[in-house]
Amino acid sequence: MSDAITMPTVTESSPQDLAFQRFVLDLALQPLDRFDGFDRIEQIAASALRYQLNFIGYGLAMAQYTRTPAFTGYLAEAQRNAIEKMCDKRVWSYWATESLLGYARLNTDPIRHANVMYTGYFGVMLGLYETLNADTTFDQPGSLRLRWSKSRVHDYDFERLTRAIRTNMLVRKDCPQYPCEPHLIYPICNAFAFNTLVMHDRLHGTELTGDLVDRIRHSYLHDGWRTRSGRFIPGRLGPKLTISAPVLAYDAGMVAWLNATMPDLARDTWNTIRQRFIRFDGTEVRLLGSARSRVDLGNYNMVNGDGMTRVFVATAAAEMGETDLAHALNQSLAEHNRLVDRAGAQRYAGASTVTNAHHVLARFARPDGLRDLIRGEVPQQWRTGPILSDAAYPDVLVAKAVTDGTALDLVLRPGAGSRRVLLGLQRLIPERSYQVTGAVEAAVIADAEGAAVIEVDLGGRHVVRVSPA
Structure with a gap:
């Protein structure tokens, strides 16, 4: 980070921006042992509590960065609470069953082996929080305490979690990405993992990333993880057996979260999906694609579930500098979902909690916002003023x-x-x-x-x- 960083633009939140932000603030600021307002369906796939907490953290971090970099207070407290809630056994205990069934291992530790769907996303929460707040709470040994029982506790901190990510990425010489569900590898989850490595190295002067980003990039380009048109294969069983064709929301997610480390690949993928699947006349936006684009995986809504795809694409559009398109996508949520106001906090009914939280990230995003946050583009004036x-x-x-x-x-x-x-x-x-x-x-x-x-x-x-x- 350089003292000569150009002062980023800070804009003022509208009353509706603040109302949507209040929804995620209310979720995060409740007592740590409560999950009122969260979707409670299952804890293995996309509706799990961990993803809701992840995007609460990401949305609040982006709001702090683009609107209120000189405010900590309850905004920083809410991000800390989301991190601490990630340590609640109800969030991570699923891994003991997955580890037993998938690897025949009696393992209650959700960080040590595989499970990038927990560690990668969790690490990004920690990295974004430390980038914006002068707080080393989660660098202290045992600050991330995962209690399985009275006698079994897994103690972690930011560095120990990050080292576990590196260790898992080095397991296979032929594949630097590691699994979410047992043996299933997803590039999007690993993108969060290597963003964690990059942020920890920047914040703490470690060298945990090494050549891993370069190796993953090489794998994307030469091991069939991208199609000729630049779209991503969402998942494979092991490094070779493809289990899913490209999906619009997934591609958009890769655009947003690759921009910090592989901006050329992010732009190439964006150009492909922008040309093939997005129709925008300056006012109205229409998304093309398969029925899978119309499912909200946060609550498995298949009737009017395309809100999840819209917020993924809106986040990518903002990151790529197409702010008018991003705004139109955010506004279009109201066309298919009823707006609910509860004591000044607003959310879209029918859309899952994770989609509503992701909408906050999309709403507060700006061009290169995630890139700049991950890279630590925070002016010295903001750190000392x-x-x-x-x-x-x-x-x-x-x-x-x-x-x-x-x-x-x-x-x-x-x-x-x-x-x-x-x-x-x-x-x-x-x-x-x-x-x-x-x-x-x-x-x-x-x-x-x-x-x-x-x-x-x-x-x-x-x-x-x-x-x-």
Whole structure:
């Protein structure tokens, strides 16, 4: 990461953006042992709790990056909670059965052997969180505690999980990707795995990636994982036996999550699916393809389930710079799904929880957003400048929070009616005086730790600026 990084564009969330964000915030901010509002169907395939938690984490990380990089508070807490919920036995205990039936192993540890569908996605949650927040909680030994029973506990941390990914990728000399379900290899899951390696190396100066990205790229190109047109084979039994033909949503997922490490392959795949399967006249968008594109795998809805495909394609479109198309795809969800508002939090009825969470990622995405996050394109000013560190949820909805390294600019909206609210600030210059606009007080002096508290009368869209006096 360089201090000379160009300041990324930070945009303001609309009231509807905030309403959709509230849906995933409400899921993540409930007590750690509760999963109210989550889909509970099965824990092996795409409707599993782990994927819902994954995309809650990814969506909130993207919202922080593109809208509120100078806000931690409940937004960082929600991401931490999603990570900690990944350690709940109900999320990962499926692996003991899969390991026994698929490998004849008595293994309750979901990280040590295979199971990239848990470790790869989990690692990306950790990497994105640490990229945006100065928090080393999950680097501490035993910080990721997987308790099987009173006497059996599997202790991990970010590095130990990442090393397990590397170890699994090195098992077969002829195939650097490793299985999800026993013996079944999926490139999309392995894309999350090597993105984890890349982020851990960047954040901690390790060299765990080695030549693995290059080896996987070579395998894509020479071992039949891509068709001649640039589409991906979704899965194989072992490295050779294909079990599925290309799927639009899958290709779009590969576009989004390959852009950080293999941007040319991401662009090539995008060009193929854009030309063959997407019709967009500047207003309306139509997706072509098989019936599999009309199934929401998060709840197995086959009646109006194409929302999952739409958010996959919307995320890819935003990543590839086609923001008008991404916006149209996000808006099109309302044409096929009833919008539900629960105490200010909005979601689409009929769409699965994971699709609604993925919609948040798509909605807050920007061109090269995932690429920049995975690569750590975070300006030094954002790492050292003032931040909004504390605000009550849902009383204060943060639509924008950005720092230039010295001043803090906020746009706030009320989430629970008009009221006077307290805002906690950190990373101010200790004992320095700051002028404040938009607050009850006109000035504030930072304490010896660089912290301060201001009051704001919040009734509608409200702008606050804190700058050195």
